[in-house]
Amino acid sequence: MACSVLTGALAGLLSALLGAVLLRSIVDPAILVMLFVGSCGMGAASGAALARVMERRMAATLHGRITAAMREVEQRTQNQLNKTERVAQLGSATHDLSTGCLSWSAEFHAILGMVPGQCQPSEALFLDAIHSADRERVADALHLAASQGLRIEEDFRVIRPDGQVRSLHGWAEGELAADGSLLRFDATIQDITERKRLEDELDSLIRELWRSNEELEEFAYVASHDLRQPLRVVGSYVVLLEEELQGNIQDDAADYMAFVRDGVRRMDCLITDLLTYSRVGRTTADLPVSLEGAILASLGDLQIEIEESAARIVLPDRLPMVMGDESELERLFLNLVGNAIKYRHAQQPPEIVIGCEDAGEEWLITVSDNGIGIPDRHADRVFGIFQRLHARDEYEGTGVGLAICKKIVERHGGYIRVEPDRAAGTTIALTWPKMRTTSDDG
């Protein structure tokens, strides 16, 4: 009998232990002690009866605890999910066709401006909340997802009970059984009102930028045509007038005529330079350009000036390929070398040295001369449009050349400056990003 008592006790103990192992902390160790002591200390019959009672009690306790634990886990998970949904502003809805259970998460309610428990979630209630202009489209999409087992996405607006309109992005997915009937339907909605507002703002800024660019182009066009037309007429007729009056013109009148002619010529230079300035960056695609080719082309354009001034120009042995607009690069060196020749000392032929150094991510390009130099206090000023440092009868110019250089360099991602503290002459230094390539700069 002791054997069966022991067997009963052992059986109870074993099942309890098994439960304890399975459920770990859920089973109270006191029950096990009670069970063991009870089983050992009783007679066989009463021991067995006690074991059964204990087993039942234990089972009931276990069930209660497991249920409580599961409820707690579920609650914690639900809380966690609610928190996550709130942070993400993402609400979810589920319709389980097998149980008929349709539920909306707290955030789903919140996004629609509703309160859980104060409304009965249904597809009809959801569709009612949608802006009438979007309702049919969303209903069609939901139907498609449910009938085809597809995943769909839509942007739409809802009107909350307080009248507030919110923009939402929604996903829905139907899960079909083998026979094609709908098993389960999941939907999530996200409030994208703020994002949408920012996107709209960005769109309108981009549109505004386009408009102002077009306006600028229009301006350049008008300037090239309408401003130069009357100027040409003035200039031409002054020349014709001089021809007509040949020999009959007084000294003063001849001077006046010269002023008119000079004014017209300068005005034309200003318009042309301003046009060049406004057109920098008009090209759509930059291509690999040989820096050497661009410099040589600009020197070709300056041939007359180089010969007249007896300028000596030194180029590096090797120049890289760079990414950029070829005509803009040519214009850059045309202006820089042109300045180096123009702003020379009267009795000294220009010596111009073009340098190019590897500066890590970029090339450091310098154009140095032995000319009259730029005082440090004017180092920034010279890059401004229409900025001049000299009287017109000393050095001719519109004051646009370096502004054009600056625009060209900055458009290509570099910077340009006057090197400070030069003992003599001017050095203009500029950086130009290296070409992104795995091969040698060739």
Added chain:
Amino acid sequence: MSEKSSHDVLLVEDDPGDAGLVRIAIRRSRHTCRLHHVKDGDEAMAFLRRNGGHHEAPRPDLVLLDLNLPGRSGHEVLEEIRSDLGLRTIPVVILSTSGAERDIKKAYSLGASSYVSKPMDVEAFTAAIHSIEDFWFGTAQLPA
């Protein structure tokens, strides 16, 4: 070579200053030209079709067409000339202040015979008109 002793040139130009420059240039050229001047596109089409006061108008050997005209633009006038079976063979030279790429492209795609930007100074302007005359009335064969 054209055998005509004198050529008719239709100038479509609203700016009296520019029209004057063309007239002076033509007067100083070695070719004998009669210059007919109209100030807008409507009048140009009337002249070419001999409508509204232009019944006696000759068929021009060359049209010099400005782009920037009051009312319909030079491009539109060019398009109309090129789509008119009776007029489409007349050489039309665009004479414009604009050196804008889009104006030049558009003019050629509409069938301009050539495109000349009005030079800034009077000597170059006169030379440009003379080279137009030399080419069309000296080098080129014109339709009869």
